Amino acid sequence: MAIRSLTIRVLLVSTIWAALALVVTGVTISTLYRRGSERGFQDLLRAQLYNVINSVTVNDKAALSGSPQLGDLRFSQPQTGWYWIVEPIGEFKTAPLVSTSLGSGTLPIVSVDEVPFDFRYERFYTTKDSFGNSVEVAETEVVLDIDGRTARFRVAGNRAVLEADVNAFDRNLAIALSIFGLGGLGMNALAILFGLRPLDGARRSLEKIRAGESERLDGEFPREIMPLTTEMNALIESNRRIVERARMQVGNLAHSLKTPIAVLLNEARVLETPHSEVIRMQAEAMQSQVQSYLNRARIAAQRETVLARTDVEPTLERLIRVMRRLHAERVFTLDVDPPVLILAMEQQDVEETVGNLLENAARFAVSEVRIVVRAAPDGVSGPDAARKHWATIAVEDDGPGLEPDEIAYALKRGRRLDESKPGTGLGLSIVSEIVSEYQGTLSLSRGSLGGLKADLVLPVAT
Incomplete structure (x- = not known):
């Protein structure tokens, strides 16, 4: 059903637009923040990865050696989802080095075909450890000595930390946008109502005219609706002139016919011929018909005007x-x-x-x-x-x-x-x-x- 109130239309459209704009803004900001957080998370893992690389060497017994100190207790606490792993690959056969946080657990490797290395010869992928944690893995392969011994280095971080940070940001963003949105909608409603007040003033002036309390649209109106009020006043004045002209013409016609009909009636009353009664009856019928049609003309002239009250x-x-x-x-x-x-x-x-x-x-x-x-x-x-x-x-x-x-x-x-x-x-x-x-x-x-x-x-x- 069509909404007939201009105020409600403007408020509804502006409210829907503001709500959509806030939703789009919130989704956009949340998406940008998530992307930035994921890049920061990957940068953290890359920095930890290079710390592990710098801490591991090949000893005299052709075995991996080193004890990386990453300055994060989560790498030493079991099942935290934060691990580092150094595994020999190719012809290099020796025991791998693993952080104490992984213990006897395992960390699946995603195939290179599925997630290839980038131009830095690094790759990042998401997988699940044997404890059910969703982890982000930073991986690269490094040649350790002149003999070509190569090892795969992996550092994993628990994505729950990233998700918790993003979710906290989304909650705060939703609260902030809700407060801002409600305040903005309130101010928008006040601005619309204030802007449309002159139309209410014009409506009240029209109601006064219809009630017979005024004869024209009075009041100070904005420049945008001033032509409308001017034309309305001109129309009312023109209508009034038409009604007055019709009344004057009806009155003139009534006066012009009243005397001849009265003369006929008087003559019919004094005549003593057989036809005097006929003349009298016809003159009275004429008088009645003239009065009836004059009334109709007068009523038709003013029936639909605001003056008939x-x-x-x-x-x-x-x-x-x-x-x-x-x-x-x-x-x-x-x-x-x-x-x-x-x-x-x-x-x-x-x-x-x-x-x-x-x-x-x-x-x-x-x-x-x-x-x-x-x-x-x-x-x-x-x-x-x-x-x-x-x-x-x-x-x-x-x-x-x-x-x-x-x-x-x-x-x-x-x-x-x-x-x-x-x-x-x-x-x-x-x-x-x-x-x-x-x-x-x-x-x-x-x-x-x-x-x-x-x-x-x-x-x-x-």
């Missing part, structure tokens, strides 16, 4: 106060949870939708009208899949309610189920049209109070 609780409280004055015999209750809930709608559209529902509920209620506002759970959504946050507004009364077939009839424009009550029959259809323009939904059912329940699903500002 309405605080639910105070808006509904104002509507409730008006309805209590108009219908003093009814009880109106309001329940909003959470209290701070902001709809992504114009205030006049919220007032018109909920106001129409309240008016219908108050007209048919016996004694009580209830409004319940809730943040919609995850399973409730509008038809617009791009939106993620919704709220539900339920308006119900304790009146007679409607049957399922009556609900479909009531939603049609101009339909009235009870002609004895005042009204035009346009309320529910207007609510449905406004709600649909905001990608919300309107549904009718029988409520818990026994009467009609109208459920609105409306977009919430985030």
Whole structure:
């Protein structure tokens, strides 16, 4: 799954790179140290080898003689893995000389074909002694006298000493690199977080704009993101001008049509011809249609902008106060949870939708009208899949309610189920049209109070 946080991406990539770099660095340093230690170990064995060579001669009885003193007690302690051996080869037949540390043990010889002599006529190889020690052997062959008597000289050192030294170095290196790596990763994380703080500032400024607390991106931003903030401010300003222009054009159109339609209605009322009622009805239909489409144009102009914001609780409280004055015999209750809930709608559209529902509920209620506002759970959504946050507004009364077939009839424009009550029959259809323009939904059912329940699903500002 893609990581959507820029901070986490940078931290993850830098952490992986730093970890890989530390591992590669540690392996490289350990390898170089091992090679250097092995060269030093071989140099030590070479020096001991030449000490043995300088200490051994051929005596008058044509036998090997000499007692090398290498200054290392390990050559005199048994089974230590540190030995020296001088063996006659070729026609030279005599007893070999062996360090006391080898005793009666043996030290296998690797064939020359497997490990040949170098240009110094020396060779180094690893083998195991008869006691199980892994040893590094330095070997050469030397002519001892003018008669051509030749001997093979070998000095062996226990590789456990070398491995212990290398392992101790690796442990110390791992500790040092771990401390350095953790400190470096911490400083790297702090540097990244500090470097990305301006983006958090830009995000907070955008949140203020969406919440209606600000009209532009404010603050000091680094040179790298200053063009972005400048373009965003220009886009917001352009969007605001478009909305204002649309509102002005809608208002101009409304004013230009309002007077002619009003004249037609007045003339139709005073005329006493058979056609006056037809003229009046058509003028009222024109007035209704013009108002409906003007509302749609206005809503479409500002629906997706950051300017359409309405605080639910105070808006509904104002509507409730008006309805209590108009219908003093009814009880109106309001329940909003959470209290701070902001709809992504114009205030006049919220007032018109909920106001129409309240008016219908108050007209048919016996004694009580209830409004319940809730943040919609995850399973409730509008038809617009791009939106993620919704709220539900339920308006119900304790009146007679409607049957399922009556609900479909009531939603049609101009339909009235009870002609004895005042009204035009346009309320529910207007609510449905406004709600649909905001990608919300309107549904009718029988409520818990026994009467009609109208459920609105409306977009919430985030």
